[in-house]
Amino acid sequence: MDKAKRKAMVEEWKLRRPEMGVISICCKETGESFLGISKDTKADFNSNRVKLSTGTHPNKRLLALWKQYGEDGFDWTVLEVLDYEDPNDDHTAELEALREKYLAADEKAVKLWR
Secondary structure (H helix, E strand, C coil): CHHHHHHHHHHHHHHCCCEEEEEEEECCCCEEEEEEEEEEHHHHHHEEEEHHHHCCCCCCHHHHHHHHHCCCHHEEEEEEEECCCCCCCHHHHHHHHHHHHHHHCCCCCCEEEC
């Protein structure tokens, strides 16, 4: 790949607008939900699946449920998508406020991490 094409691809990647929002991994059997904030929902779902499949996920309760019920025992959803203008701005506070709203509404929901 020549340098000009590579530079153009890097610039295009920097300007992309990934879907940001609140993600949920819910155990169908127990009803427990694990909520996270995401600056790229597709990438975060993939990352969590890999960590669960390899047994390296930091959330030990979620990992235990995964080992017991397997991938088919979970629903993966985006609860709410954040509407934003600039992908380079830090939207962490807005995402955390959205997650708190969902945590307050569901007594079986906990933070996915942190």
